[in-house]
Amino acid sequence: MSARSRSVALGVAWRGLHNFFGNPSLVIPAVMFPLFFFAAFAGGLSNVANVPGFDFPEGYTTFQFVFVLIQASAFGGVFTGFAIARDFESGVGRRMLLAAPNRRALLGGYALVAAGRTVFVWALLTALGLLVGVEIAGGVAQVVGMYALAMLMTLTALLWAAGIALRFRSLQAGPLMQTPVFLIIFIAPVYVPLNLLTGWVHAAATVNPITAVLTAARDLIAGVPADVALAFGAALAMLAFFAVWALRGLRRAEAAGG
Amino acid sequence: MSARARTQVPELARRSFVRTVRQPAQVVPAITFPLFLFAINAAGLDSAAELPGFPAPDYLTFILAVPFLQAGLFAVAGLGADLARDIETGFLDRLSLTPLSRSGLVSGQMAGTIALGVVQAVVFLTIGLAAGASFDTGAAGVAVLILLEIAIVFAFGLIGITAAFRFGNGEAVQGLFPVLFIFLFLSTMALPADLIEQDWFRTVATYNPVSYLFDGVRSLFYGGWDPAALAGAFGVAAGISAVFLPLAVRALNARVVRT
Amino acid sequence: MSERERAASIEVEGLVKQFKKGPRAVDGIDLHVEPGEIYGFLGPNGAGKSTTVLMLTTLLPPTAGSARVAGWDVAREGARVRESIGAALQEAALDPFLTAREHMRLQTALHGVPKSERVRLGDELIERVGLAEAADRKVKGYSGGMKRRLDLALSLVHGPRILFLDEPTTGLDPQSRASLWEEVERLAREDGVTVFLTTQYLEEADQLANRVGIIDRGQIVAEGTPAALKAQIGEPSLEAVPAEPEQRDAMAAVLAPFASDGDCVHHERGSVGVRLRGGDAALAEVVRALDAADVAVTSLQLHAPTLDDVFLAKTGRSLEGSGDGDGDGEDLDGDRPDGAAARPAGAPA
Structure with missing residues (x-):
């Protein structure tokens, strides 16, 4: 990456993070929703761990913590896509297209925004988790692996949302960015392990790449890694696919003059 | 109702209903989103029915109550957003210049929302039954379910009306949504109170009025007629209405200040 | 009646x-x-x-x-x-x-x-x-x-x-x-x-x-x-554009003595306007004065009185452009909390 591209990416990142942290109406929902889902799922459904066949060793709170972590990470990416749409709607995007010699650096900048806000949410969510009894049995490398999978979800979701944002260049595309991510995350072993899912959800979850990521992340926190390579493979494949999608979106935005 | 109001209110209700069904972006999620969550949760938590003491024949029947309550949330958002838009665009001024009474104005909008709520209830029930849910109380139960849905939509609709007249803009009304969402989630939505393990959650869910609404709806699906559960649900709907009706009237009078 | x-x-x-x-x-x-x-x-x-x-x-x-x-x-x-x-x-x-x-x-x-x-x-x-x-x-x-x-x-x-x-x-x-x-x-x-x-x-x-x-x-x-x-206004207005934008003040100084109300108005387009005392007849004198002061002119126009002139005469401000685009200043806070009637009037319907 050239020095110029780096400075463009850092400029976009600074601006995006500054906007995010300077705006309570963005920060509060970004934090409150994951914490609330964690409280609602881990608190309300803990008895589900008593269902015969529920075999996650670290308990239901930890089981749900990992789900909420993955979900919050993905939505950190989606909501950064909202910011992209807002920028292109208001004309800031056009200005950035004019200013950046290498426009892919813009995407790099937004990726830094998504990563930054996600790490912030992680910190609060993890603190709350440890407070209410999330058990971390995995070693340092395994926990790092779990967060790495979560970050790959952030970046994948960002690239997906960016592809939409750059094609529509309007906040009206918000539901289009959000809904599919919401759907695919919930067609996975959200409340119980895959073996306890039944019917169509079981069939769909079995082939959903999110299932591999979520299961491996849970295994990592429990210190019993299995199929981690498969999870990273699935995550990286999604990342590559949506990178192409986002870059094509960028080209569409360029062709439309921002 | 005066003769004039008998013409005015149905026309306004018609407008409220028509404008809603002409906005697929408003109607489609109002029907599909609850159904999607229903499908996911019914399959995802199917095994929860194996917990000792689980009251319903299966989880699908248990969780089918949720869409009926979500229809109430959409009533808040839909009615609130529609009224807020009418204020923002000046359509409310147009209505205020006609010989329409304030109560007629609100009743018309409310009637349209209730009509939509009934449509939602019928769709949810039909799909739920087709998916294999039990329904123990027969045709009379269906009638009571529709009545209860009307009471729920009316109660929640009043919250939307209050917010719309109070704030006067759609975004502020949407801001209510997360608050109501919290009430929905911290209830007996996913498990009956006595199967909730965490003490804090069980306490919150037990006193959460939304839990009574769930219990009332569910009593029609399984376990046979339960007058106490139904009284609880209708009582909560009446209670919400009793609180928000005066607030809505006050907000309306502050907004429509015509002489 | x-x-x-x-x-x-x-x-x-x-x-x-x-x-x-x-x-x-x-x-x-x-x-x-x-x-x-x-x-x-x-x-x-x-x-x-x-x-x-x-x-x-x-x-x-x-x-x-x-x-x-x-x-x-x-x-x-x-x-x-x-x-x-x-x-x-x-x-x-x-x-x-x-x-x-x-x-x-x-x-x-x-x-x-x-x-x-x-x-x-x-x-x-x-x-x-x-x-x-x-x-x-x-x-x-x-x-x-x-x-x-x-x-x-x-x-x-x-x-x-x-x-x-x-x-x-x-x-x-x-x-x-x-x-x-x-x-x-x-x-x-x-x-x-x-x-x-x-x-x-x-x-x-x-x-x-x-x-x-x-x-x-x-x-x-x-x-x-x-x-x-x-008719109350009677006098036409003169609008002049200097060849060099920086000469606008100099031009205003030259025109001021000809103004019936002693006042010059700077228009947004870079011109100077004045209500011309003595009407059309004073035009030749204006041209000579500008010439003498070495102020080059690209355009010099006489306007018959308009309602804008009436507005200008009554309020000292020009109607066109005053408040345009900055929304309706009528603060309806209080009785109508949303300012429903205070929508920007310049916005297209």
Whole structure:
């Protein structure tokens, strides 16, 4: 990456993070929703761990913590896509297209925004988790692996949302960015392990790449890694696919003059 | 109702209903989103029915109550957003210049929302039954379910009306949504109170009025007629209405200040 | 005055609107509008036009003073006033998801038009404003001009004697504007409807109004027929553009002695304007003075007096551009918390 591209990416990142942290109406929902889902799922459904066949060793709170972590990470990416749409709607995007010699650096900048806000949410969510009894049995490398999978979800979701944002260049595309991510995350072993899912959800979850990521992340926190390579493979494949999608979106935005 | 109001209110209700069904972006999620969550949760938590003491024949029947309550949330958002838009665009001024009474104005909008709520209830029930849910109380139960849905939509609709007249803009009304969402989630939505393990959650869910609404709806699906559960649900709907009706009237009078 | 005539007049005395947290949006105005007259209420954004209309249409209670519309007191006999008036308020207040015919159906029903007549009346009005072909299309797809015409038609369903039009042509293209003007003129001429029209367009007031009231900062600063108001000014105005923009001040210094009011106005386009004392005859002298001061000129124009000149003379400010684009300054906080009537008037419909 050239020095110029780096400075463009850092400029976009600074601006995006500054906007995010300077705006309570963005920060509060970004934090409150994951914490609330964690409280609602881990608190309300803990008895589900008593269902015969529920075999996650670290308990239901930890089981749900990992789900909420993955979900919050993905939505950190989606909501950064909202910011992209807002920028292109208001004309800031056009200005950035004019200013950046290498426009892919813009995407790099937004990726830094998504990563930054996600790490912030992680910190609060993890603190709350440890407070209410999330058990971390995995070693340092395994926990790092779990967060790495979560970050790959952030970046994948960002690239997906960016592809939409750059094609529509309007906040009206918000539901289009959000809904599919919401759907695919919930067609996975959200409340119980895959073996306890039944019917169509079981069939769909079995082939959903999110299932591999979520299961491996849970295994990592429990210190019993299995199929981690498969999870990273699935995550990286999604990342590559949506990178192409986002870059094509960028080209569409360029062709439309921002 | 005066003769004039008998013409005015149905026309306004018609407008409220028509404008809603002409906005697929408003109607489609109002029907599909609850159904999607229903499908996911019914399959995802199917095994929860194996917990000792689980009251319903299966989880699908248990969780089918949720869409009926979500229809109430959409009533808040839909009615609130529609009224807020009418204020923002000046359509409310147009209505205020006609010989329409304030109560007629609100009743018309409310009637349209209730009509939509009934449509939602019928769709949810039909799909739920087709998916294999039990329904123990027969045709009379269906009638009571529709009545209860009307009471729920009316109660929640009043919250939307209050917010719309109070704030006067759609975004502020949407801001209510997360608050109501919290009430929905911290209830007996996913498990009956006595199967909730965490003490804090069980306490919150037990006193959460939304839990009574769930219990009332569910009593029609399984376990046979339960007058106490139904009284609880209708009582909560009446209670919400009793609180928000005066607030809505006050907000309306502050907004429509015509002489 | 006959009963019928009384029923179509507007009489206002000392009308005041003081908002809780804002200024006196309307500061003691007196008005008298004759039956069948088109009265143009002219002023920049935030001058108090819309607030006045809201009070006269009973949508906002006055703080002080009195107003009788169609013979009824706006503060105490609101329902009677509403029966007598039609109003198309700022920006076409329509439901984007209904068709023109459905709007008519709703409006006629709300006004208590007998069921048997609703369809006929609705079709007739739609036809009259030229929307017959679009009658079954959703309003969402209408142009600004179509929306305004539908708005006008809706305000006529109950056969009002007085019509309030709040900036009816703001944001419209010249053609739509002309067709709306035509309809308003026809209403006054053929049907004897009294029209109270607010506008920030001089041309509109000049063209349509029998009489014009100019409002600024809540007060009426001039009133009369457009011709009489312009005659009061008498003198033409001179607008000069310096060849070098930096010479604008020098040019103003040269022109100042020729100004009837001793004042020069700097226009946004880089020109200097002055009300020319002595009229056309002074022009040669101006040219010589500019020459002597070594101020090169690219353009020198004489304008006959316009309503803008009237406004300028009365307020010391130019109407065009004053307050334009910065939204309506009428702070309606308090009684109408959203400022529903304080929408930016310059925004297209």
